[in-house]
Amino acid sequence: MLPHITATTYLAPLREGGSLPGLVEADDLGTYVVKFTGAGQGPRALVAEIVVGRLGSELGLQIPDLALIEVDAEIGRREPDPEVQELLVASAGLNLAIDFLPGSVGYDRSFAVPVADASGVVWLDAYVANVDRSRRNTNLLMWHKSLWAIDHGACLRFHHAWGDPERFATSGYDYGDHVLGGVGRPRDVHEQLAAQITPELLAAILAEVPDAWLAPDQTRPDPKAPPDATAARERYLEFLLARLAAAPRWLP
Ligand SMILES: Nc1ncnc2c1ncn2[C@@H]1O[C@H](COP(=O)(O)OP(=O)(O)OP(=O)(O)O)[C@@H](O)[C@H]1O
Ligand SMILES: [Mg+2]
Structure with missing residues (x-):
């Protein structure tokens, strides 16, 4: 099963992503790109991320590891952007974490x-x-x-x-x-x-x-x-x- 982790800090929004993914630190000390259930694309996009991402990995393609991440809107309390605040509030609970590839x-x-x-x-x-x-x-x-x-x-x-x-x-x-x-x-x-x-x-x-x-x-x-x-x-x-x-x- 996918690892289950908890978000500890919201580091920054990834502005180039249409769904406003965020860079987040988790309780396993890893850094992840998080895709939120409250984003406009909705949970179906996250289903596709898991099904295709996991399938690709099983077939031997290089795809960053996935995890399910518990998010509390509190992690964004230092983030000034109201759009991010709203997204975090709308996404309380489980979201999708994608292992961040630093320097890619x-x-x-x-x-x-x-x-x-x-x-x-x-x-x-x-x-x-x-x-x-x-x-x-x-x-x-x-x-x-x-x-x-x-x-x-x-x-x-x-x-x-x-x-x-x-x-x-x-x-x-x-x-x-x-x-x-x-x-x-x-x-x-x-x-x-x-x-x-x-x-x-x-x-x-x-x-x-x-x-x-x-x-x-x-x-x-x-x-x-x-x-x-x-x-x-x-x-x-x-x-x-x-x-x-x-x-x-x-x-x-
Ligand atoms: N695992 C990762 N490691 C490093 N950078 C990443 C990772 N995942 C995403 N990024 C960066 O964040 C950007 C947005 O991610 P992604 O394309 O998955 O989001 P999106 O919101 O679905 O974007 P789109 O605008 O293409 O619909 C990527 O173009 C890439 O620059
Ligand atoms: Mg993209």
Whole structure:
């Protein structure tokens, strides 16, 4: 299961992130990028971070470790920005912590990365339909001279409209918009990666997602949405297996 930690100090907001993630110190003395449940993107984005982040790690990609972090709005008492204060108040309780990679820099195409690393990232993104790895916003970091993938909140778009699982599973993927689309060779790694994705692995990862984040979204009622966390986990499992089976439709 994901480690469970407690935030001790809010260090600074990460302004470049649309969801206003914060740099936070925790009781294990680690420093984390925290994504808050109260952010505009809502808890679904955090579900996608866990499902895709953990899956990528299990497949051997470099993705910062994740943890569940208990946040008390009090940790921000020295933070003057009212927007941050509001976000902390709206996010009391469990949130998502992502291990902070100190000294990392944003990837751009001036960095040379091994084809195998690029292939893994492109394959995973095509599988989970990640539209958030463009040249303008790569969501890739260089750390200790190698490539790390972050920011998976926009993956698994089907959970914003539950009605049409078939369409999600069989939709193609726009490699032209992917910053590594011209470098990675997803077909070369498909067999090896796909073979590792079993119902058991997916179920174990889905079990790591807090129930509350899987509950129906009260702000956007959807009659086709799963009624509770157990049903939601089944739907994610079904969708992810269906998309894997439909690989010929989304491989280049
Ligand atoms: N684990 C990490 N280690 C170091 N820096 C990080 C880490 N995670 C995020 N960052 C930095 O914070 C920025 C925002 O993070 P991220 O992209 O995950 O947030 P977001 O709010 O989802 O952003 P977006 O605006 O792309 O939707 C990243 O571009 C990166 O510069
Ligand atoms: Mg980002």
